[in-house]
Amino acid sequence: MRRVFFISLLLVALTFVIAWGMLHFFATPEKDAAGADAATMITVRQAGAVRTLPLSEWLPGVVAAEMPASFAPEALRAQAVAARTYVTDHASHRPKAHPDADVCDDPKCCTAWCSDADMEKKWGADAASNRARIAAAVADTDGEILTWEGAPIRAVFHSSSAGQTESSAALWGDRPYLVSVSTPETAQDVPDFVAVTERSAEAVREAILGAHPDCQLPDDPAAWFGAPEHDASGRVSAQSVGSITLSGAELRSLLSLRSAAYTVQYADGVFRFTTTGYGHGVGMSQYGANVMAGQGSTYAEILEHYYPGTVLCKLNE
Numbered sequence: 001m002r003r004v005f006f007i008s009l010l011l012v013a014l015t016f017v018i019a020w021g022m023l024h025f026f027a028t029p030e031k032d033a034a035g036a037d038a039a040t041m042i043t044v045r046q047a048g049a050v051r052t053l054p055l056s057e058w059l060p061g062v063v064a065a066e067m068p069a070s071f072a073p074e075a076l077r078a079q080a081v082a083a084r085t086y087v088t089d090h091a092s093h094r095p096k097a098h099p100d101a102d103v104c105d106d107p108k109c110c111t112a113w114c115s116d117a118d119m120e121k122k123w124g125a126d127a128a129s130n131r132a133r134i135a136a137a138v139a140d141t142d143g144e145i146l147t148w149e150g151a152p153i154r155a156v157f158h159s160s161s162a163g164q165t166e167s168s169a170a171l172w173g174d175r176p177y178l179v180s181v182s183t184p185e186t187a188q189d190v191p192d193f194v195a196v197t198e199r200s201a202e203a204v205r206e207a208i209l210g211a212h213p214d215c216q217l218p219d220d221p222a223a224w225f226g227a228p229e230h231d232a233s234g235r236v237s238a239q240s241v242g243s244i245t246l247s248g249a250e251l252r253s254l255l256s257l258r259s260a261a262y263t264v265q266y267a268d269g270v271f272r273f274t275t276t277g278y279g280h281g282v283g284m285s286q287y288g289a290n291v292m293a294g295q296g297s298t299y300a301e302i303l304e305h306y307y308p309g310t311v312l313c314k315l316n317e
């Protein structure tokens, strides 16, 4: 009789354990759905149309479009926080380009974004596992943003830098947390870290005169570019071109160069620009974040490095 009693007790206990497990299992998605990202509505301009949706539905598409899904989980988490902060900041400072929406899907204006269908196309057989990695990075950092004096920061980021990131002061005006910091990526970590871009003399003339019709260019293209000046991050800060002087950032934009860390040579009608790194260089370096993650840094440490002095907070707290 005693044995029957114990078996019954065991069965009852087992039933409770299974019931608790199932409840826990099925309750988890509900808990996530009630998270801070799901509770925060944003307005986006996407493919030309404006729509309102929860932040939780927008962020995975930004992380997927802006960072390789193969990057380390801590780098993906840092990217998720940067993307969430970027959107949150824009919600209170909508760009002039779209006063009807917080952000758009144009990387030249806000950040890139890709749909589930784009992810299928881009990743093929790896789509499901890559999507899961990105969804985890977003969910693990649910509602977390970077702030400065209580307000979301302008969390800009870029692909890679040569040794030092650029300061916001050099490009867009001073922001105390967007200063030049060291960054660890090298040619071993980054595809096309050092790259050559060729532009014909005619294409350079068109680009320069298109923006500066009064610029006088000598007959010999070899004499067009003077010796550049560099800022503390190693990028070109001032570049004489014929009769005018441009910033390295403007020349980069006019000629679609990968970065403003360049040298230039001319021969036989062609300018060869050798660039290092990719992007404007301000804020978090994505490849740098991945190297830091590989060396054991957490996403919070990565963010503190690239946005020094900022505070990691929960939305609406």
Ligand SMILES: [Zn+2]
Pocket (backbone or CB within 6 Å): 095, 097, 098, 103, 104, 105, 106, 109, 110, 111
């Ligand atoms: Zn935009």
